[in-house]
Amino acid sequence: MENKFFPCLRFVFAILLTMGISLTFIVPAAVAHCDTLDGPVVKTAETALQTGDITPVLKWVKEEDEAEIKDLFKKTLVVRSKGKEARELADRYFLETLVRLHRAGEGMPYTGLKPAGAVAPAVVEADKALESGSAENLIKLITETASQGIQERFDQAKEAKKHADLDVKDGRVFVEAYVQFTHYVEKLHLDAAGSPEHHHGMHEPASDEHSEH
Secondary structure: OHHHHHHHHHHHHHHHHHHHHHHHOOOOOOOOOOOEOOOHHHHHHHHHHHHOOOHHHHHHOOHHHHHHHHHHHHHHHHHHOOOHHHHHHHHHHHHHHHHHHHHHHOOOOOOOOEOOOOOOHHHHHHHHHHHHOOOHHHHHHHHHHHHHHHHHHHHHHHHHHOOOOOOHHHHHHHHHHHHHHHHHHHHHHHHHHOOOOOOOOOOOOOOOHHHHO
8 A cells, every 4th residue: 555655645746846946937928828827728727627527638739748637647547546635735736737739839938827817808819709609708808908999099199299399308209109009000000900820929020111110
């Protein structure tokens, strides 16, 4: 009995070590969706741990990482049977590893699991759209937000332009407003016209003269 339990102890120790490291070296990164505790990756994983079926989880990792996550899943199920604390540790380690591999597959850094509720409103609406089968509310949210952003920056640039040639100080105020306005609409247009194959966090550089401002 003792020898059989040693592998579990080593596994739990690895969990503690890895979690400690992940908490120590957290660095700022781009806003992510799939690394939150209420995101789709974690939700799928939690269901899999309850049912014992890893199949729905595999779509979230690259093919080359499939064997690793399958092996870890089996070990996690074994450790989960050792009690509440062991189950919590094992589950956390599995979630951390899964999200880390998923983020790596996106070409993005892993900076730890984020708390529930840390998802941007647009992403929340995107998930709701997929659940409901309608993107109407999502389109409305994005359109209204973009329209407001354009109008605010346009108004500022328009007002600043009236005084742009009065003196150098006013001219610089206009230039700053102009740059913010044009960069904003440029990025909106590039993102809207971008290829759907683009991965999270990967944007092509601007191609016109505004990219040099």
